[in-house]
Amino acid sequence: MTAAEPMQKLINDPANAVADSLRGFALAHASMVRLYESPCVLVRRDAPVQGKVTVISGSGSGHEPLNTGYVGRGMLDAACPGDIFTSPTPDQYLAAIDATHGGQGVVLIVKNYAGGVLNSEMAMELAAARAVELASVLVSDDVAVPDKARRRGLGGAVLVEKVAGAAADAGYTLEQVVAVSQRASNQVRSMGVALSSCTAPMLGRPTFRLPAGTMEVGVGIHGEAGRMRIETTSADAVVELLLEAVAADLELRPGERVLAMVTGLGGTPQQELYIVYNHLHRMLEAQGVVVERSLVGDFVTSLDMAGAAVTVLRLDDELLRLWDAPVWTPTLRW
Amino acid sequence: MTAAEPMQKLINDPANAVADSLRGFALAHASMVRLYESPCVLVRRDAPVQGKVTVISGSGSGHEPLNTGYVGRGMLDAACPGDIFTSPTPDQYLAAIDATHGGQGVVLIVKNYAGGVLNSEMAMELAAARAVELASVLVSDDVAVPDKARRRGLGGAVLVEKVAGAAADAGYTLEQVVAVSQRASNQVRSMGVALSSCTAPMLGRPTFRLPAGTMEVGVGIHGEAGRMRIETTSADAVVELLLEAVAADLELRPGERVLAMVTGLGGTPQQELYIVYNHLHRMLEAQGVVVERSLVGDFVTSLDMAGAAVTVLRLDDELLRLWDAPVWTPTLRW
Amino acid sequence: MRPDMTLAQLRAWLLRYADCIDEIADQLTELDAAIGDADHGANMVRGMSKVRMHLLDASEPAEDVAALFRTVAMTLISSVGGAAGPLYGSFFLRAAQTPALAGCTVVSTQQLAAMCRAGAEGVQNRGKAALGEKTMLDVLFPAVDALERAATAGLDLPDALAATLEAARTGLHATIAMEARKGRASYLGPRSIGHQDPGATSSYHLFTTLAATINAAA
Amino acid sequence: MRPDMTLAQLRAWLLRYADCIDEIADQLTELDAAIGDADHGANMVRGMSKVRMHLLDASEPAEDVAALFRTVAMTLISSVGGAAGPLYGSFFLRAAQTPALAGCTVVSTQQLAAMCRAGAEGVQNRGKAALGEKTMLDVLFPAVDALERAATAGLDLPDALAATLEAARTGLHATIAMEARKGRASYLGPRSIGHQDPGATSSYHLFTTLAATINAAA
Ligand SMILES: Nc1ncnc2c1ncn2[C@@H]1O[C@H](COP(=O)(O)OP(=O)(O)O)[C@@H](O)[C@H]1O
Ligand SMILES: Nc1ncnc2c1ncn2[C@@H]1O[C@H](COP(=O)(O)OP(=O)(O)O)[C@@H](O)[C@H]1O
Ligand SMILES: [Mg+2]
Ligand SMILES: [Mg+2]
Ligand SMILES: [Mg+2]
Ligand SMILES: [Mg+2]
Secondary structure, eight states: OOOSSOOSSSOSSGGGHHHHHHHHHHHHTTTTEEEEETTEEEEETTOSOTTSOEEEEEEEESSTTTTGGGBSBTSBSEEEEEEETOOOOHHHHHHHHHHHOOSSOEEEEEESSHHHHHHHHHHHHHHTTSSOOEEEEEEOOBTTSSSGGGOOOOTHHHHHHHHHHHHHHTTOOHHHHHHHHHHHHHTEEEEEEESSOOBOTTTOSBSSOOOTTEEEESOOSSSOOOSEEEEOOOHHHHHHHHHHHHHHHHTOOTTOEEEEEEEEOBSSOHHHHHHHHHHHHHHHHHTTOEEEEEEEEOSSOOTTBOEEEEEEEEOOHHHHHHHHSOOBSSSOBO | OOOSSOOSSSOSSGGGHHHHHHHHHHHHTTTTEEEEETTEEEEETTOSOTTSOEEEEEEEESSTTTTGGGBSBTSBSEEEEEEETOOOOHHHHHHHHHHHOOSSOEEEEEESSHHHHHHHHHHHHHHTTSSOOEEEEEEOOBTTSSSGGGOOOOTHHHHHHHHHHHHHHTTOOHHHHHHHHHHHHHTEEEEEEESSOOBOTTTOSBSSOOOTTEEEESOOSSSOOOSEEEEOOOHHHHHHHHHHHHHHHHTOOTTOEEEEEEEEOBSSOHHHHHHHHHHHHHHHHHTTOEEEEEEEEOSSOOTTBOEEEEEEEEOOHHHHHHHHSOOBSSSOBO | OOOOEEHHHHHHHHHHHHHHHHHHHHHHHHHHHHHSOSOHHHHHHHHHHHHHHHHHHOSSOOSSHHHHHHHHHHHHHHHTOTTHHHHHHHHHHHHHTOTTOTTOSEEOHHHHHHHHHHHHHHHHHHHOOOTTSSSTHHHHHHHHHHHHHHHHTTOOHHHHHHHHHHHHHHHHHHHHHOOOOSSGGGGGGGGGTTSOOHHHHHHHHHHHHHHHHHHHHO | OOOOEEHHHHHHHHHHHHHHHHHHHHHHHHHHHHHSOSOHHHHHHHHHHHHHHHHHHOSSOOSSHHHHHHHHHHHHHHHTOTTHHHHHHHHHHHHHTOTTOTTOSEEOHHHHHHHHHHHHHHHHHHHOOOTTSSSTHHHHHHHHHHHHHHHHTTOOHHHHHHHHHHHHHHHHHHHHHOOOOSSGGGGGGGGGTTSOOHHHHHHHHHHHHHHHHHHHHO
16 A cells, blocks of 8 residues: 655655644644544544534545544534544444534534435434434535536535534524524535646555646546646636536526635645636626625645636625634634 | 736736735735735734834735734834835835824834845835934744755744734834844744745746655745755654754754744644644653743735744843734734 | 354464455555545554454453454454444444354355444445445455355355355446545545545455455364 | 947847746746756846846837837836846846936947946846856856957947947856855855756847847848
8 A cells, every 4th residue: 555656755654644634723723622542533623612503514535634624613613534534434423423512413514425414314313312402404516526426525615614604603503503404505506617736645646647748627626636637728718618517507697796715726826716706707807797706725635636616606795704703713714 | 928828826817816816815814904005015904003103014925824814013114015026115114104103103023035125125115205214123933945045035024023012012113123023033033845836926826846745845935946956755754953053053052032933934733833833842842942932823824825834033131022912903912 | 064164263364364454555556545544554553453462362252143243343442443443343243143143153155245344334324425435345255255155055154255256346346446435535535536445455354364264264 | 430339129138038048948947947846947048038128119219229128127126026027127127227327319339338347236236146146147247358358449339239249158158166155046056057047048148139139230
């Protein structure tokens, strides 16, 4: 299982990459979070917070800051980090529930991948014995997948988690948190391009080979190849390609209000992300869409993959209010 | 000047990369900053802020979020972004001074590179005609350079800028801001390693070739090669190498308090940065050093270079208070 | 002597499977790299190492087949994650729940077939995949069909398993030509064609190691 | 006819230098990539394109040599940045300040030498480098020395510039063997040896284009 060649990575034993990193994260953000190692759960320092709905999200590691960076006041009560690109186990969800539920029920934010769905379903079945009301919200914003039922969760997860956390903080009931989070999920679409593969520590080499001059369109976030490979083109043309798919699927109309997000995939510098945002913002405005809020940076990544994804969330007054509500996490703060 | 081969980058015309990106940045953070294009200056939305010392910093582009991400309440009044890896011109400094000075004098935070020093010196000479008191603080924290007079400014710049901004906000006089910022600068040391070269848009290919299995130790932030090339090793061994150099030069002693920072160089994912931080924190504690504060992420980068740098700032009560003082910028917020 | 399978043999099978997974881990990772996310090897190693540890360390070994399989199921569920964890977990959980298994320390070929049938259906119930969608089911179902036919025909266990293995292999190779419609590979659409499914490969080795265990004992 | 240099020729020289910079930009970038940060080509192109624009667009052309050089200096200072901006800016600024230049629209070889001497010293004052530290000074000083010698010896301009160019070329090639002690390349220490300095290269072409301008006129 060990890589034959040396890797250009700052890791120790690849098998410990996730654990080493989480320990460093917990040390760096000790005032905000606490790490339980077995099973592995990262929870708010002040958990359990009583008297509000509890919000939990899990996903494979390698997508940092998703989800650990979103644990804190106004967002997640706990994150369950799986192994690299591997959805967390039911035990992790159970441990997170036990460590954080505050008597008002728990909502799991689940990204629509086979592993994500299966493990959270199992967790909910196993948790049925507990006296905790449980619900889940599915995020499936990837318009690169034509079949809506199979759409993966991408950057939309961050926005849904923010909305859910804010709703919980605002005293919404479990049912209400689920309703508004699911509405956010229904109103968000994403699509991404990769300009390089990522290198997973266990594999030790790029998952796929992307010849210079080509890019993968419609990539997921697990370092897997995308839907099609095309020639590289200008940032503006990439934005147009992505936005066209996203806006069409969302049926965006002039006068509507949105949150526009550009997330890097891990290996792309901020300079490029803002070049992408520049055109995204202008294109949306040219279509008469009002860009009320924006988010540009590394928010949902695939290790060191180069590339970016565009996410558009249709806003209404309630979603905007919940987005603007205070949040205090390692990654998002206002 | 145009690249012969297609680049794996999300850019349009390489010659416009900086401008496109700054425009996107200004759109994304319109509530915080304002962009003037010619000469190019990014200023606080509410500039000029009267009645406090004005803090300005400039550097080549490609180091994002340095310095644009640090413009805002409690930190910089203006950033002067040069072309990629090229220090800004005197005109940019002059425009920044004119747009932001608030009657209490202006301090320029300058990183110790030939270009950085020469252009800011020229700016100060040219500004002598203006009725503005000017001073500068030099940051030269790179212990990879044995000759102290030639040490480059690395991650220490972020910390010095935060201290300067907080001191200015706290009502310090120009002389006092300079004194405390220069003290911070004198108490900070850094060193970095690169695991890949970066690719500058204008060159269109990696600046240097780093064969798999090797890394550059003691790199600067301009995408240039480092002081020596060694075989890649574990993250922990890299941390020990860097910390040894940093701690020895800083003459760190047990019981002393520090701020520990790990900055990615642009192409390295968060997972690795926290692996680095994990060992850095433990090593410092093992030496009896108290890690009072930390910062882990992409703070001073070299485009898409893979790698990381370690920075240690010796804290005293005043520096800690200034570090903890409120800050509200695109990148740092508390 | 009826070649039934004893509790010890079932335990030996699972240990052998754990070793096999170590050996083929790189292959599973490579297969998953081609059409997925390159973690199937690591996932299976993580799970089966835990299973091995449980089997070797347990102060009280499982007292019957149902208990053995339940332990395996819970270990996989709690340590693997991804798609494979709940799916293989369901396989062993449902197999453990096969009627009339409680108390058994020996299983007949018929019972083994019933267990595998229950397991395969468990995978299908959990994952909602159909045959031909390029998943582990494309090995599990043909193999179980063959095992059932062999049991009904009264073949003894080594022969029954030979037939099962043959069917499993055919099923495995058939995944190469399939276009994935479930799991991560499905996002590749037609580009998933031409690659052997990683989960089908790990499932195939359930049967190679089962046969090897029986043959080693025979 | 004394082969003095006219204001128009000086202007032509600067335009020729701007064109030359476009031609050698890739080379400058490559040289800077080897021991620096790969921007010297872009920096010089940015600056000299602005200079060209000023020279071609100016509604009122510079009325004397001092004014011409001052414009060039300010344009470079305000558009180049990096180390090269202030250094080349200082070259032209100090050259413009050469005593007794005000009002001149023609310069003698002697005056040209004095201007280049002032310019080179301006670069040294600004950048604090010494000869042999692998910078543009390693071209500027030898070239100016040669030009002064030629002027003192009474050579006419084409011959004086041939000697200057020869010295500049020797200086340029000498930078290859030097270890950089100033500027970005100095961080490489001994690894900077074996590469020609980018700034010295752009400085060398100040003299190739100067000679070409004079020879074209001759
Ligand atoms: N819905 C499903 N039903 C049956 N098998 C599935 C399903 N989804 C995925 N699989 C199997 O799981 C395998 C991948 O497992 P693994 O790589 O461990 O998990 P992940 O896909 O989450 O990374 C696939 O090769 C496939 O055989
Ligand atoms: N202190 C100095 N004195 C003279 N020349 C210098 C000095 N520092 C740098 N240079 C010259 O500047 C050149 C580099 O210019 P450039 O690449 O445009 O700027 P930067 O080094 O800021 O990227 C070097 O090749 C060298 O000739
Ligand atoms: Mg996976
Ligand atoms: Mg430069
Ligand atoms: Mg997988
Ligand atoms: Mg340079």
